[in-house]
Amino acid sequence: MMSVTKTRPKTILVPTGKWCGTRKCTVKQTRKQKYTIVTNQLMCCKGYVYTSGTDSCAPVCSTGCANGTCVDPDVCQCAALRYLDPNTRNKCLLPTCDHVCVNGFCSVNNTCVCNENYSSYNATHCAVNCAEGFEIDSSLNCVRKCEAPLYRHKDKCLTPTCDHLCVNGFCSVNNTCVCKNGFIAFNATHCAVNCTDQLDSNCAFKSTLDSVCDHGYKLNRGKCEPVCEPPCVNGRCVEPNVCECDKTLVKKNGRLCQDRQYGCGECRSDGTCLMTTRLVLIHTFL
Structure with missing residues (x-):
């Protein structure tokens, strides 16, 4: 238990020395009164x-x-935004940055943290979160979004122009082509069907790109490859109708490669095999 002495005001009547009829006159006065509380x-x-x-x-x-x-x-x-001073015990410091933090505040490691409803625009500026269909311009204002292939230039949406075709794509800024969905870049002017996830070995460009490859070549998964008809056997097609045999193999003819053990004494310039035979003379003695 603990006792505490406190004071409180108390009003009393004090005689003045004058007579008010048959009684002395009094006035009210406020004095402090001490009292004790036990808690x-x-x-x-x-x-x-x-x-x-x-x-x-x-x-x-x-x-x-x-x-x-x-x-x-x-x-x-x-408290929020502050951190403990590593050199002074129980002292909180407010972070400082060597640059401004527009629409944000300085945090540790010299970084800016954006205010609520703002997103980072760059290392020093935060931009307000725009409504759907709008985007931030260079002045950190929300402006209507320029849908592809349009691009923004200051306060206008402009249509990019290219000095070449964009087959299966559309022209973008810097004189470049952007492929449509489902297509991948083949070269600076053409886009090909994206065959990456397809198992069909015949997957190739659409008919609009059939003329991309030179005669004797065909498109296969975005590349022009030579064609050998009929196909090479135990070899690979390196040029139109030109087969190259795998190692340890020799050409029997223009399309067929076989092991050396089957014999090809000499290969002609056209790749065919010149077979050599031995003439065995049998002498019969009577």
């Missing part, structure tokens, strides 16, 4: 102090907790 108080552990307002024990930071809150004995938790 029950918590006993706080070391590192805590009693708080009468909440009738509880609160932690104490012996060195203070500037710009923060003492959450445990000698443990300071910094």
Whole structure:
């Protein structure tokens, strides 16, 4: 238990020395009156102090907790945006940046954190989140979005122009072609059907690109490859109707490669095999 002496104002009547009829006159005066209150108080552990307002024990930071809150004995938790000074115990510092943070605030590591409803535009500026169908311009204003293939130039949406065709695509800025969905770039002027996820070995460009490859070549998965008719056997087509045998193999004819053990004494210039035979003479003695 604990007793506390307090004071409170009390009004009393004080005689003035004058007579008011048969009685002396009085006036009201306010004086302080002491009184004692006996209460029950918590006993706080070391590192805590009693708080009468909440009738509880609160932690104490012996060195203070500037710009923060003492959450445990000698443990300071910094307020929002601030961080503990690594050199001074229980001192919270406000981050500083060597650049401005437009529509944001400076955080640790010299970075900007955007305010609510803003998104990062670059390292120093945050832009407001625009409604659907709008985008941010260079002045950080929300303007109506320029849908492809249009592009923004200052406050206008312009149509890009190219000095060449864009087959299966559309012209974009910097005189470049952008392929339509389902197509991939074949060269600077043509886009091909995207065969990456298709199992059909005959997947190739649409008919509009049939003339891209030279005569004797065909398109296969975005590349012009030579054609050998009939196909090479045990070899590969390296030029139109020109087969090249795999290692250890020799040409039997223009399209067929075989092991050397099957014999090809000499290969002609056209790739065919010149077979050599032995003439065996059998002498019969009578």
